[in-house]
Amino acid sequence: MTFRNYSIILMPILSSFVIFMIWFGLGQNMVQERVEKDGYTVEEAEGARKAVLPYPNEILTALTIHRTDLLQATSNTFSTAILGFLAAVIGGYGISLLFSSSLLLKQATYPWILVLQMTPVIILSPILVIWLGPGQRATALITFLIGFFPVVANSTQGLISTNKDLLDLFTISNASKWQEIALLRVPNSMPYFLTGMKIAGTLAPVGAIAGDIFAGTSASGSAGLGFMIMVYISSAQVPALFATAILACTLGFVFVCGVNVIHWLALKNWHDSYGEAEQ
Amino acid sequence: MVEIRDLSKRYGKGPQILDSINLEVMHEEFISFLGPSGCGKSTLLKTLCGLINSSSGSVKIKGKSPDEARADCGFVFQDANLLPWLCVQQNAELSLKIRGVPKSLRREKSEALLKLVGLSESKEKFPRQLSGGMRMRVSIARALATSPSILLLDEPFASLDEMRRNRLNEDLLRIRNQDLFTAFYVTHSVGEALFLSSRVVILSSNPGRIHTIIDVPFEYPRTAALRESSAYLDLLVKTTHSLREVTVE
Numbered sequence: 001m002t003f004r005n006y007s008i009i010l011m012p013i014l015s016s017f018v019i020f021m022i023w024f025g026l027g028q029n030m031v032q033e034r035v036e037k038d039g040y041t042v043e044e045a046e047g048a049r050k051a052v053l054p055y056p057n058e059i060l061t062a063l064t065i066h067r068t069d070l071l072q073a074t075s076n077t078f079s080t081a082i083l084g085f086l087a088a089v090i091g092g093y094g095i096s097l098l099f100s101s102s103l104l105l106k107q108a109t110y111p112w113i114l115v116l117q118m119t120p121v122i123i124l125s126p127i128l129v130i131w132l133g134p135g136q137r138a139t140a141l142i143t144f145l146i147g148f149f150p151v152v153a154n155s156t157q158g159l160i161s162t163n164k165d166l167l168d169l170f171t172i173s174n175a176s177k178w179q180e181i182a183l184l185r186v187p188n189s190m191p192y193f194l195t196g197m198k199i200a201g202t203l204a205p206v207g208a209i210a211g212d213i214f215a216g217t218s219a220s221g222s223a224g225l226g227f228m229i230m231v232y233i234s235s236a237q238v239p240a241l242f243a244t245a246i247l248a249c250t251l252g253f254v255f256v257c258g259v260n261v262i263h264w265l266a267l268k269n270w271h272d273s274y275g276e277a278e279q
Numbered sequence: 280m281v282e283i284r285d286l287s288k289r290y291g292k293g294p295q296i297l298d299s300i301n302l303e304v305m306h307e308e309f310i311s312f313l314g315p316s317g318c319g320k321s322t323l324l325k326t327l328c329g330l331i332n333s334s335s336g337s338v339k340i341k342g343k344s345p346d347e348a349r350a351d352c353g354f355v356f357q358d359a360n361l362l363p364w365l366c367v368q369q370n371a372e373l374s375l376k377i378r379g380v381p382k383s384l385r386r387e388k389s390e391a392l393l394k395l396v397g398l399s400e401s402k403e404k405f406p407r408q409l410s411g412g413m414r415m416r417v418s419i420a421r422a423l424a425t426s427p428s429i430l431l432l433d434e435p436f437a438s439l440d441e442m443r444r445n446r447l448n449e450d451l452l453r454i455r456n457q458d459l460f461t462a463f464y465v466t467h468s469v470g471e472a473l474f475l476s477s478r479v480v481i482l483s484s485n486p487g488r489i490h491t492i493i494d495v496p497f498e499y500p501r502t503a504a505l506r507e508s509s510a511y512l513d514l515l516v517k518t519t520h521s522l523r524e525v526t527v528e
């Protein structure tokens with residue numbers, strides 16, 4: 001029962017405390033400077049400070065005030081992120097399956113996927129909005145575009161990097177091409193695919209929020225967190241902006257945990273990193 | 280049983296790897312190949328089961344070409360090469376599954392084989408939970424699942440320590456006693472080759488040719504005591520000398 005046993009809990013508490021102290025300190029400093037140098041009243045100075053650096057309690061208040069809008073937006077962004085993520089994972093794996101079975105198709109398509117990947121989504125987004133109109137379809141497509149390349153790249157790698165001896169074993173057993181894919185290549189590609197999935201899952205909330213900044217709309221309650229950010233920026237509601245950030249962070253956390261759990265469940269039986277040999 | 284006639288092999292336009300190999304093997308034989316690294320031992324084994332095509336000459340297995348006879352071969356690699364996502368039993372059944380053998384028959388066969396290799400207790404474990412020797416046993420069970428009449432083994436126990444290797448050698452002979460197959464066995468260990476084989480083929484390299492064939496006269500079934508007999512030790516010395524002749528420094 002030494003300090004080390006508890007340090008994993010104590011140290012984050014300590015660091016939070018330090019961060020809050022700095023936070024309040026900066027705020028107080030700001031107020032003081034306004035009052036002393038610019039001749040503001042304390043009230044005016046507090047208002048100015050709040051528009052730049054709201055305190056945590058003010059952010060929580062904003063969160064409560066705007067909870068209906070913000071929770072709706074979070075839920076919208078969540079469903080968009082899920083949609084784009086699933087499309088990226090399923091579509092990405094499907095494409096890499098096609099690639100692994102046809103070299104010609106891969107040679108014809110891969111350069112285009114690379115081009116698409118290298119074009120910043122920020123630039124593609126307005127074009128997609130022009131084509132599809134604003135709304136969830138465009139946002140989900142943007143999320144898909146961000147997440148799908150890591151899935152394709154990793155899965156393709158996994159599907160083609162199969163142990164040569166095992167391929168020989170399948171040949172000796174007169175396995176069909178289909179059996180080789182289903183019984184060997186696909187399971188072999190799982191760790192690679194799941195790595196790609198993890199990246200896609202980490203990127204999905206980012207994609208959904210960034211996409212929503214361009215393609216979001218307030219029509220029929222479909223605004224997402226990206227749209228809310230734009231609303232709060234244009235109306236200078238800084239505490240609400242911070243509240244939005246908290247929800248975005250929570251969303252990201254949920255996604256990262258989710259994909260990590262899936263990763264662990266899928267590989268716990270056979271991946272070396274999740275267990276030790278008995279002897 | 281197996282007839283190798285003037286077998287030669289070169290990969291593409293590369294150097295001659297195997298040069299006029301001639302060998303006739305009877306059904307009950309256990310053949311070991313000894314020779315320096317890179318002399319073409321693996322190439323020879325793979326040619327026997329049609330994984331590699333010969334450049335010239337022919338291989339006949341029960342009168343058939345290696346491609347036709349492939350299904351009658353089992354292959355054990357240097358690495359156990361188990362599928363990490365399948366448990367021991369599923370790994371042992373893999374070749375049967377590929378061949379579309381119904382599940383109940385597969386179970387029956389794999390149960391018997393796992394018992395034979397001493398892994399009945401571990402059939403639900405995953406490869407990462409096994410020691411190197413146990414993995415190799417599963418690999419052997421997998422190769423024997425289809426009851427092949429020819430078993431090809433490419434340095435199967437090379438990565439195991441000597442005690443384990445000796446145990447597995449004894450077990451391999453015991454298994455073969457129950458279910459006779461023709462064995463082709465590649466190894467770097469002279470002792471192992473003599474203990475297991477009815478004939479030891481020593482290959483020279485660049486190109487790979489048959490240098491000597493040594494008859495091993497000991498009766499099967501053989502036991503661990505054989506390793507201490509003077510006849511065995513004499514043959515060990517003789518074979519080591521022959522092997523030295525083909526080993527270029």
Ligand SMILES: Nc1ncnc2c1ncn2[C@@H]1O[C@H](COP(=O)(O)OP(=O)(O)O)[C@@H](O)[C@H]1O
Binds near residue numbers: 290321323
């Ligand atoms: N697929 C291949 N393509 C070209 N050369 C090969 C191939 N496989 C083996 N070789 C060459 O053939 C020679 C014999 O290889 P191998 O049969 O593996 O020898 P051994 O098993 O006796 O060590 C080596 O020189 C190796 O480089």
Ligand SMILES: [Mg+2]
Binds near residue numbers: 320
């Ligand atoms: Mg070899």
